[in-house]
Amino acid sequence: MIGRVWRGWAKPETADAYERLLTTETLPALHRIDGYKGSYFMRRTLETNEVEFVEITFWDSMETIVAFAGEDCTKAVVPLDTQAFLTRFDDRSAHFQATWCP
Numbered sequence: 764m765i766g767r768v769w770r771g772w773a774k775p776e777t778a779d780a781y782e783r784l785l786t787t788e789t790l791p792a793l794h795r796i797d798g799y800k801g802s803y804f805m806r807r808t809l810e811t812n813e814v815e816f817v818e819i820t821f822w823d824s825m826e827t828i829v830a831f832a833g834e835d836c837t838k839a840v841v842p843l844d845t846q847a848f849l850t851r852f853d854d855r856s857a858h859f860q861a862t863w864c865p
Contacts, residue, residue, distance in 0.1 A: 764800060766861035767820045767828060769839055771852035778814035781848035782806060785818070789845065793820065798827025813850065821861060828858065
């Protein structure tokens with residue numbers, strides 16, 4: 764299994780709207796993609812008065828990530844309507860071999 768890690772930042776006044784979009788539309792839509800296994804979504808408020816988000820999505824293989832993200836599979840997939848909620852975000856995602864350890 765592969766974990767795909769990405770981070771984005773928002774102002775406090777747009778953070779709740781971003782989280783709502785992500786958890787009610789974006790992440791649930793990924794369930795329709797073959798090879799998608801689930802995700803973790805994390806949030807914290809920084810001392811800089813920014814809200815940082817970390818998303819880790821899990822995939823069967825790098826091939827399934829390429830099917831989702833395209834040949835340049837480290838390029839972040841951030842639709843324009845989603846970008847409107849963020850002040851900045853990682854242009855690239857990182858991929859890690861993932862092992863579940865209950």
